[in-house]
Amino acid sequence: MPRGIISVFDHPSLFTSFLYLYKSPIVKDIKNQLSYLLLKEEWNQEDREWMVEYLNSNDINLLREIAKEQYDEDIEKVQQILDKKLSAGILRNIHSRIQVKRKIRKLYRWSFAAACLLLLFSVGIYRNYERNKIPxxxxxxxxxxxxxxxxxxxxxxxxxxxxxxxxxxxxxxxxxxxxxxxxxxxxxxxxxxxxxxxxxxxxxxxxxxxxxxxxxxxxxxxxxxxxxxxxxxxxxxxxxxxxxxxxxxxxxxxxxxxxxxxxxxxxxxxxxxxKILYERRNGHLEYNGTNIERVTEDLSVMYGVKIDLASQLNNYTYYGDFNIHQDSLKSSLKVICLTLNAGLKKQGDVYVIDRKFAGD
Incomplete structure (x- = not known):
């Protein structure tokens, strides 16, 4: 994520900048400028000020246009995400700046869409802030x-x-x-x-x-x-x-x-x-017929690792529990593999669960 975007919420003084302050020769108009910034690895102070001023404008449809143009293949899926107003949560994805190196093309495209959605969400937060003057x-x-x-x-x-x-x-x-x-x-x-x-x-x-x-x-x-x-x-x-x-x-x-x-x-x-919610917030996860994909997603965020579950295993259910503070990552994943009759292999920084690894 471009550094400093969170300061939009913490430092209202950023909103006092003006659009004409940005003088980069790389861009010629607002649309090109948006594309340029969304592809840029890191934003400087002028970049942040320009973007904040754009978020303060009344028309942010250019973000939607950019997303559509960049992702013609995925436009139906991207539009569904836009329509469901999932932009609030995309903050987490863009914050990490998509660090996983596998499936580079797919992740790159997702990170770009995430940036667009992040900005759409930021507009709502900013306008609410301005309207109510609440830090x-x-x-x-x-x-x-x-x-x-x-x-x-x-x-x-x-x-x-x-x-x-x-x-x-x-x-x-x-x-x-x-x-x-x-x-x-x-x-x-x-x-x-x-x-x-x-x-x-x-x-x-x-x-x-x-x-x-x-x-x-x-x-x-x-x-x-x-x-x-x-x-x-x-x-x-x-x-x-x-x-x-x-x-x-x-x-x-x-x-x-x-x-x-x-x-x-x-x-x-x-x-x-x-009882289950109390234990969950203390690291004890209990499942009673829960979809296995949800279980691995929980383990992923709780242990702070990437877990890739083979698509043919997504529809299985799981009964059991894990204690994040007592059970090691490998022991928890081993239980999942035994339940699914699958195997586990680490590829880079991703733990992959697949039946083709069974017996390895």
Whole structure:
């Protein structure tokens, strides 16, 4: 990620720059300038000031045009992502600047799309900031890292690895709005007059005072909200971050599952949710018929490694548990392999699980 983009939120003075200050001879117009910056490995101060001024403009459609032109082969998929407002979560992807070297072409293309989506999300954050004049804080966690935050209203947030959380220094107005990319467990301070609202880009979760978990990583096919105590209302959101008509009310031991490609909110039972969520934030992961792809995605962020599961294994389910603080990475992956009758091989910095490695 170009260095300093987070300072957009932390240092409002950056917004005072003007478009004409940028004098690079490399670019001739706004569209070329956008393409040039999105392909550039690192931004200097002038680059950041130019981009901030562009984000302050009323028309950001050039970003969409660039994404379409660069990815004609993937335009349908990219448009789906744009339409689902997944840009909030793409912050995590572009922050790492796509460090995995395998499948260079595919990852390069994804990083470019991620940059476009990141900027689209930044516009919404910036405009909200300007409208309400509220200083925002941005906290993110590295692979394998967790953090606990105490908000100004007394709400506690446990941030899982590879996640990003945006919240105000002090809550004002009639609602307590925050934004999440990744996963977090919330213990919300009760306030009947000011609901607590979590925006992930695909879901809008509203509560008065309760405990729940939201899992909304941008590169996953799903997002979930699981309720431990209290009551939660969940809506999906449109391209413009508007709340859709569909709403799901959740009580303790229930969850809603959102899938990115059909806009559906599916309500399910989730027994012993309070116990499982408490243990999860302490590194104990429990699964009861969970899709194996979700399990390996969890292990990937918890251990801070890259795990590649062969596509023919994606539809299997898993029953069992892991303790991240006690079980080694290799022992956990070995359990997965035994369950799938597969083998494990490390290729570069990626752990690959495939049946063709069984017996190696």
């Amino acid at each position: 925002l804080k941005v906290v993110f966690t590295k692979p394998g890292e967790t953090k606990m935050l105490l908000l100004s209203d007394g709400t506690q947030v446990w941030l899982s690895p590879e996640s990003r959380f945006i919240y105000p220094n002090t809550f004002t107005g009639n609602e307590r709005d925050v934004s999440l990319s990744g996963e977090a467990f919330f213990q919300v301070a009760h306030n009947t007059d000011r609901p607590f609202i979590v925006n992930t880009g695909t879901l809008r979760t509203k509560v008065l005072g309760t405990s729940f978990d939201i899992n909304a990583y941008p590169d996953r096919k799903y997002a979930t909200v699981i309720v431990g105590t209290g009551e939660v209302s969940v809506n999906s959101t449109s391209q413009n971050n508007d709340v859709t008509d569909s709403s799901v009310r959740l009580l303790p031991n229930q969850q809603v599952v959102y899938t990115a490609y059909n806009d559906g909110l599916r309500k399910e039972n989730f027994p012993d949710a309070a």
